[in-house]
Structures are given as C-alpha cells and as structure tokens.
Amino acid sequence: MNQVVETASALRRLRLRSTQTRIPSAIVVAPPAPKREPIQIDNSLAKLLDQVTRLLPDLHHDLFDLLGQIPSGRVTTFGRLAAALGDRHAARWIATVLRHDSRAASVPWHRVVRLDGSLPGTSRSDSLSQKDLLLREQIPLRDERVMSSVDFFEDFASSHPLLRLQEEQRQAAERVSLHDQIPERPTLAGIDVAYPNPGQARAAYVEFDPRLKTVVYERIVDSEVGFPYITGFLSYREIPAYLYLLAEVEAVRPLADVLLVDGSGVLHPRGIGIAAHLGVLLDRPTIGVSKKLLHGSLVDRGDDSLVVDIAAESREIRGAAVKVTRDNKPIYVSPGHGCSVERAIDLVQLSFATHRLPEPVYLADRLSKARSPL
DNA sequence: GCGACAG
DNA sequence: ATCTTGTCGC
Incomplete structure (x- = not known):
C-alpha cells in the first residue's frame, strides 16, 4: 500500500x-x-492551523504552576486542581501526569490526594513514598489516608484556561448550521x-x-x-x-x-x-x-x-x-x-x-x- | 457499589 | 486513544 x-x-x-x-x-x-x-498547501488551511495552534493553552505548564502553589504542609485533591484549570473533567488527566510523568518528581506531587483522603502514589521509583513525604510535613495520616479533619487547599491563582476554551466552544456552537x-x-x-x-x-x-x-x-x-x-x-x-x-x-x-x-x-x-x-x-x-x-x-x-x-x-x-x-x-x-x-x-x-x-x-x-x- | 467517561 | 495473548464465534 x-x-x-x-x-x-x-x-x-x-x-x-x-x-x-x-x-x-x-x-x-x-x-x-x-x-x-x-x-x-492551501493558504487558508495553513492559516487556520496557525491560528488554532497559537491559541492552544499550555496545560502542562499551567498544571505545574498550580502544583507549585500548594503550600508545604497542605494538601489538595485532583478535582480541586482540575477546577482551577477550569473543568473538573481534567482530574483524570492530572492523575495520569502525576503518576507517570517523570517531571512530576520535581514538584510537590505528594500534596495531591483523592477526595476521600487516600493516596494515589506514583509509578515512578522515587526515593520517598507519598506517605513518607506527607509525614515529613506533619500531615496527619491514618491507615494510609489523610485524616478527614485536614482541610484541602484550594486558594489557587489561575487563569482557568479550560474556561476560556469552553467560552470559545460556545461561540463556535452558535455558528453550527443544521x-x-x-x-x-x-x-x-x-x-x-x-x-x-x-x-x-x-x-x-x-x-x-x-x-x-x-x-x-x-x-x-x-x-x-x-x-x-x-x-x-x-x-x-x-x-x-x-x-x-x-x-x-x-x-x-x-x-x-x-x-x-x-x-x-x-x-x-x-x-x-x-x-x-x-x-x-x-x-x-x-x-x-x-x-x-x-x-x-x-x-x-x-x-x-x-x-x-x-x-x-x-x-x-x-x-x-x-x-x-x-x-x-x-x-x-x-x-x-x-x-x-x-x-x-x-x-x-x-x-x-x-x-x-x-x-x-x-x-x-x-x-x-x-x-x-x- | 454504581454510573459517567467522545478519542 | 494505548497497553496486551489467547480465545471465542461466525
């Protein structure tokens, strides 16, 4: 072929x-x-491509910026990070990045837990486990979970990139013809x-x-x-x-x-x-x-x-x-x-x-x- | 535990 | 979507 x-x-x-x-x-x-x-190459398509790619947010960069904002001694959840990006659906992507991406080792990935307090851990071979890293910051754990008395950090400064994309989607939706x-x-x-x-x-x-x-x-x-x-x-x-x-x-x-x-x-x-x-x-x-x-x-x-x-x-x-x-x-x-x-x-x-x-x-x-x- | 969840 | 072996069915 x-x-x-x-x-x-x-x-x-x-x-x-x-x-x-x-x-x-x-x-x-x-x-x-x-x-x-x-x-x-057709000029209009090349131009369209340029326009579309220029407006794409760098979500990876935005996520790492948010991770850097979690203070030592505090924890947050995947859902709260996703909300800070502008859409809770991003939670699963965030979980994938923290688990598999080697670059996550250089940010406080350990301060992110599930909504129920349980620890997702990582697939990387980091020297310290998430549990050890959290104990070192005096975060109270019980049975491998953050205790429910701990309140989650959510005071993120963010431009909510996914909200901007949603708005763009709504405008595009108005142009759809059936x-x-x-x-x-x-x-x-x-x-x-x-x-x-x-x-x-x-x-x-x-x-x-x-x-x-x-x-x-x-x-x-x-x-x-x-x-x-x-x-x-x-x-x-x-x-x-x-x-x-x-x-x-x-x-x-x-x-x-x-x-x-x-x-x-x-x-x-x-x-x-x-x-x-x-x-x-x-x-x-x-x-x-x-x-x-x-x-x-x-x-x-x-x-x-x-x-x-x-x-x-x-x-x-x-x-x-x-x-x-x-x-x-x-x-x-x-x-x-x-x-x-x-x-x-x-x-x-x-x-x-x-x-x-x-x-x-x-x-x-x-x-x-x-x-x-x- | 169950449903949601394009590719 | 991708990771994956053999296996069940037409």
Missing part, C-alpha cells in the same frame, strides 16, 4: 502555493513521497487519528465511493500532539492533526464534499463535538460518528429498530443510534456542520459496508493505526 507520511515540522517548512492539480476520476492512491518536491449544504451525490471521506508514539499524532483520510464500495484516495500525515485528552475538549487535541492532514490533501485534490469524523458532532455538552467544531472552522459539511455516546439520551427503546433517535438537553432530536444489522452494537451519529440530522443518518447508512463503523471511518481508523515507514 502506498502511503505518504509528513512530519509536522517538515510541513511547517513547506512552501505555500495555490496551484490546483486536477485528478482523473479513476481510483487514485497517493504516490510514494517524491524527494522533497515542494507540496502545495441545514443541508450537501450536494445530491456527495463524495465522502472518513478521518481519524491514532497515536503511534507518545506525543505523536497520525491522522488518516480515506475517500470512499459508497456505491462502488471502493477507496478513491487515502493519505496519512503525522504531527505533534499539543493538548491532552480531556472529556469535552477532544477538538483541541485532534483538530490540529486534522488540519495538517487536510492541508496536505487539499494541496493535491479537492476535499470530499462531506467529512465523516470519528467523534461526536452536536451531541456534546456544549453542542460542539469535534465533528461540529471542525465543520465550523472549515465551513464545510461534517458528520460525527462515535462508538460511545458522549451526550444525549435515546428516545425509544433501542431493541428492534436500526435507527433510534437521540435527544439533546432541549429534547430536540440531535442524532441517532444506528446499527448495520439487528444484533450489532449501534454507533452514534450526529451532524457536525452544514448537515441535517436526517441527512447525516442517510449518508452514514449509505456508506455502511461490512463493519460496525461506516466504511470510510473504519478504513481511516485502520489506516491511522497501520505501521508505516519512518
């Missing part, structure tokens, strides 16, 4: 041009990377991201003809990860990888009329899952396809029908649980942008083949996970 892999840093050095290449309608697969022949802007017989592409190594994202694009059931074009682009996974904020982790990918694709051929994105569309607590957010940024039709339901509730019992409506908070139908066959687990479909709920379901069903996921998304998922020459 022919694949083209470009690193983010290599992409940044590429010259920007605006010529468009015409591709014959036959099956086209990306040729092996030519020797440093300047690849054309009106169809899709041609009669649209071309379709599935996109997905995998993480072959820590800190490295690999985004894949697979354009698929649902009637011929054939792959029309595929592409892989590697880039660096600049944001952790936090529930509700997937966009900030994966959209940069998608923009690198789409800039490369658009330099070679027109993007598909509809992008099927692995993730939620408008079925999101603020109405702006990754498919919707990407659609708004590109102002192009997108559809969200996820394996788990992030937000909303089923309207019917989902036993016998292939399509079950999903209502969001306002009781409006915003998506559906859709199955290939009766006894399959469903996938969850919601419009991203420039697409109605009904059309989203139609197009997903049209692109079903033999797998649980619509074929373009299934193939993009597989392609992103395929090992490739580096």
